[in-house]
Amino acid sequence: MTNWPERNLLEEAAALLAALQARGLTLATAESCTGGLVSAALTAIPGSSATVLAGYVVYSNDAKQRMLGVPASLIATHGAVSEPVARAMADGALADSGAGLSVSITGIAGPGGATADKPVGLVHFAAARRGGPTLARHHVFPGDRDAVRGASLAEALRLLAEAGEVTS
Template sequence: MHDQPLVEALARALLARRWMMATAESCTGGLIAGACTGLAGSSDWFERGFVTYSNAAKTELLGVPAALISAHGAVSEPVARAMAGGACAHAPVQASVAVTGIAGPSGGSADKPVGTVWFGWCVNGQVSAERQRFDGDRAAVREQTVAHALQGLLARLGATG
């Protein structure tokens, strides 16, 4: 598992705070949760993962308003923010990461080309979001998304002291 050093650092940061985390994943289909739970002892800091691949799942499991998805599209900053906040609201956690993107090879557009991923993080009630554009095939986009999601959460945990 090439993300193991990152997951170990994330585990240390969460354990130091006695915090739990959750994931809300669309384009990665559970790969972030898989990376986290690949580490022995992860039940001490990893609470649950929501795989919300469909728009209906985003609404039903995370409380993302359907109107928000209609207005902005599933791959958007408002939806990534709502997913991250929804994960914290629907699980007993202090931290979450959410991803929604276009892993390809199809599904892209001029506005949102293949490789576009929106990230959302919720740490102790503070929600932030960021867009990235990754190159490569579907597997490469998903792999880069997992790493960036974990790095982003770790960085935000560091910012909370």
């Protein structure tokens, strides 16, 4: 991974942080397949500590349960890569961090881990806002592991902007 994250994503992260700061919103991230890339992009921006309160890297199911309060039954029923788990991760990050906004990412970056129902590149996202609805979406991104993770970072920034009702 050269020049990671890409310069345009860092510019997007900076614009998002400025808009969130102007609105007085704080945020937390809950990341699985991105392994902290969203937090890394956000905290690469000087002054990000005014907005970014916490970042959770919850790669294992146990970490999702212990750190974010994702019910084991939810993972057993839907799998770790699912909309219900993404929503629970975002809600857990919001509750634990005290932030006003959170984003979660859970997916299959590859090259392994895929099933017939859940291909490589499938990523579920959720964004929760205190006092507002939790937004969720999913994508199947093409490409290798780096491409899936990079596309996931970009989508997480877009979803944060949407949930925070800002333009970045």
